[in-house]
Amino acid sequence: MGRRREGARRRGAARRGSRVRGALRHSLLGRLLTTSVVVAVCSITATAWLAVQGTSESISVQQGQTLTADTRIHDELIAYAATHPEWRGVDAVLAGLAEDTGRRIALTTENRRLIADSAAGGTPLPTRTASVVDPLAVDLTLAAEDADRIDPRAVGPFALPRGERERLAHTAESGAECLRTRFGTAAEAGTAPSGRPVVTLSEGPVTEPEWVACELDGLEEPTDTERGALADLNRLIEACAAPHGLEVRARMDSATGVPTAAVEPTPPPEVGADGDGGGEGDGGGGDGGGEGDAEGGGSATADEARPPEAEAPAGGTPSDPPVAPSSGPEAVEEYPWPGADAPGASVEEPATQPEPPAAVVETPAAEPVPEPVPGAPVDPEAAPHDAAAQLDPRAADCLDSARRRQLDPYTAPAALLFIGDPEPQAVGGLELSREGLLRVSGVVLLVLLLTVGVSAGAAARLVRPVRDLTEAVRRMRAGEGSPRVPVRDSGEIGRLAEAFNEMSAHLERLEGQRRAMVSDVSHELRTPLANLRGWLEAAQDGVAELEPARTALLVEQTMLLQRIIDDLQDLALAEAGKLTLVPEPLDARDLVEQAVDGHRMAAASARVELVARTADEEVPVAADRVRMLQVLGNLLGNAVRHTPAGGRVTVRAHAEDGAAVIEVADTGDGISPAHLPNVFDRFWRADKSRSRQTGGSGLGLAIVRNLVELHGGTVTAASTPGEGAVFTLRLPRPEPEPPAATD
Secondary structure, rough: OOHHHHHHHHHHHHHHHHHHHHHHOOOOHHHHHHHHHHHHHHHHHHHHHHHHHHHHHHHHHHHHHHHHHHHHHHHHHHHHHHHHHHHHHHHHHHHHHHHOOOOOEEEEEOOOEEEEOOOOOOOOOOOOOOOOEEEOOOOOHHHHOOOOOOOOOOHHOOOOOHHHHHHHHHHHHHHHHHHHHHHHOEEEEEEEEOOOOEEEEOOOOOOOHHHOOOOOOHHHHOOOHHHHHHHHHHHHHHHHHHOOOEEEEEEEOOOOOOOEEEOOOOOOOOOOOOOHHHHHHHHHHHHHHHHHHHHHHHOOOOOOOOOOOOOOOOOOOOOOOOOOOOOOOOHHHHHHOOOOOOOOOOOOOOOOOOOOHHHOOOOOOOOOOOOOOOOOOOOOOOHHHHHHHHOOOOOHHHHHHHHHHHHHHHHOOOOEEEEOOOOOOOOOOOOOHHHHHHHHHHHHHHHHHHHHHHHHHHHHHHHHHHHHHHHHHHHHHHHHHHEEEOOOOOOOHHHHHHHHHHHHHHHHHHHHHHHHHHHHHHHHHHHHHHHHHHHHHHHOOHHHHHHHHHHHHHHHHHHHHHHHHHHHHHHHHHOOOOOOOOOEEEEEEHHHHHHHHHOHHHHHHOEEEEEEEEEEOOOOOEEEEHHHHHHHHHHHHHHOOOOOOOOOEEEEEEEOOOOOEEEEEEEEOOOOOOHHHOOOOOOOOOOOOOOOOOOOOHHHHOOOOOOHHHHHOEEEEEOOOEEEEEEEEEEEEEOOOOOOOOO
C-alpha cells in the first residue's frame, strides 16, 4: 500500500511539473523572455561581427585611398620637375595637392634643406621619406613595369615650337582621316609630351603602301629642332661609346617622340696569314679592355645613376641622408656617365682581369636593331625600353647617360618627398587576442544578463495587468456587476485597461437603461390596459354603458398603446439598420408647414403658440416624407409638452453651407447641461418620477436621432436652463441630376 501511495505521489508531482513547464512555455512571460534572449544574442553577435568587418573594410579602403593619393602626389611632382628647370613656384602645386588629398606634403634637397612645404613653418618633417622626385631616375615601384626610368614628359630641347607642332599636327590629322576613310583603319591623331603629333592604330599595323599613300611618312623625318637636339645627343653618345668601339647613333622615334638608338656595328679586324692581325687584335683588346675597366671602375650604370628610392636611416636623423642626384656640376662629378672622365682624374689600368678584346663585341652586328615598321601599334612607354633592350648593355648605358646629361639643365634637381601620414601597410582582418576575447565575452555575458533581467521585469509588468483584465472578465461573466481594473501606466496595456473600464461602464449604463425601460414600458402599458379592461368589464357586467365620451376615451387609450408599440418597433428597426427609407426630392419648407399644421390643435389645447418661419427660397432635401414627418412630429410633441402655457414653439427652415437646416426651439424650462449628453438615449427622461406631468415614453428623441442618421444627417441639442431648448437638424441637399441626353 505504501509503495502504491509513493508511486501515485511521484506521478502526481511529475504531472504538476509538466503542467508548470507547459504553462511557462506557452505563457506570455515565457514567450517574451525567450524572444528577448534570442534577439539579444543575435543582435550582440551581429553587432560584433559587423563592427569587426566594418573596421577591416574601413582600414582597407583608407589604405587604398592613401596609396592612391601618394601615387598622385608623386606623379604630379614628377611632371612639374620634368617641365621646370628648378623648384621655384612649386609651393602652389603643393598647396593644391594638400588641399585635394588632405595630406601634408614637403620637398627637400638631398641634404634635407627645405624646398617647399604645405604645412606651416616650423613643423618637423616626418622621419621617413615617401619617395625621390627625379624625372631622370623615376622610381620603378611607382612607374609601369617596363617603363623607361626617364620620365617621358622630360623632353628638354626636343620640345617643338608652335610652327612645327602645327605643321606636323596637320599632317597627322589628315593622315589619320585618310586611314579611316580610304582604308577603314581605326586611327587617331594624338600628341607626344614633346608636342610631336603621333598616329595611334588600335586595330593593328597597316601596310607601308597605305602609310605612304596617306602621306604619313612625313612624320618620320625629324624637324629642325629635333635635328639640333639629336646632334647634341649624338655628340654625347659618341664621347661615351667610342672608347668601347661601338657606333651608336640616336634617332627620333616618330611613333613616340622620344630619342632612341640604333647600333652601327664596327666590322671585326682582318686576321693576316702571318698572325700579325691576331697580335694587333690582342693589343687592341688590351687597350680596349683597359679603358673599359677604367670606365667600369669609375662610373655607374644607368639604373644606378639615380637611386630608385630614398629612405632615412633607422634613427631618422638628417645627418646621414640618402644619396640622391642633383643637377649641376655636382651631379656630373658624383655620377660620371660612361665614356667621360671626371675632371683631373687619371685612368689606371688594372693589372688583373683585363677587359675582353673589343672585337668580341659583335652582338649588335649579329642582331642589328630593326627599323620600326610604319603604322605599327604604338606603346609610348614601352618603345624606348624595347629599343634599349636590344642594345649592348654598354651602348644602352651610353644612351641613357647621354640623355640624362642633355636633359639635366631642363629639369628640376632630384628632391626628397615627405608625406605627412605614415606609409600605409597592409592590414588584414582583425584578430582578437586571448585577453581581448575574454573581455568581449565578458561584455557579451553582462549585456545578456542585463537583457534577461530587463526582459523579465518588463514581462512581469506586462503580464500583471493582463491577469487583472482576465479576472475582471471572469467576474463580469459570473454576473458580479461591472468590475473595474486599475490603470497603472499610459502605454498600450494602460489604454487597454481604460478601454475595458469604459466598456464596463457602458455595459453598466445599458443594464440600468434596460431595467428602466422594462419598468417604464410595463408602467406605460399598464395604465391604458387597466383603463380599457375596467370599462370593458363594466360594460360586460351591465354596470356601465358605453357612451360616446367613454368610447372616445377607450379609443384614445388604444391609440396610446399603439403609439408605444410603434415607437418600440421603429427604434428596434432603426438600430438594426433594417428600417426601409424611400427618399424623394422635397422642400424642407413644405415638411415644416405640414408638421406645424398637424400639431396646431395640440398646441392650442396646451395654450402654446406654434410658429413656422421658413426662408423665401426653396430648401431642397432628399428624404423619406413619412419618416421626416415622424421626426418633426416627435420634436414638436416634445417641445409642446415641455413648454408652459403662454410659451412659444418656433420652427425654422433654411439652407446653410450646402445643407438643409431645420430648427425647433421652445421657451420652456430648458435642459440642464449635465443632461444634454443623454437626451437622445432610449427611455431617458429628466423627470424620473412615475407622477410626471409631461408624459411621453422616452423613445421619441432616440427615434429622431436614428432616423436622421439614416438620412445621412445629424441632430444636436442646445439649451440654456430657464430659456428653453433648441434642436437642430442638418440634412444633406440632393445631388443634382445629370442633364438628359439629347438626340
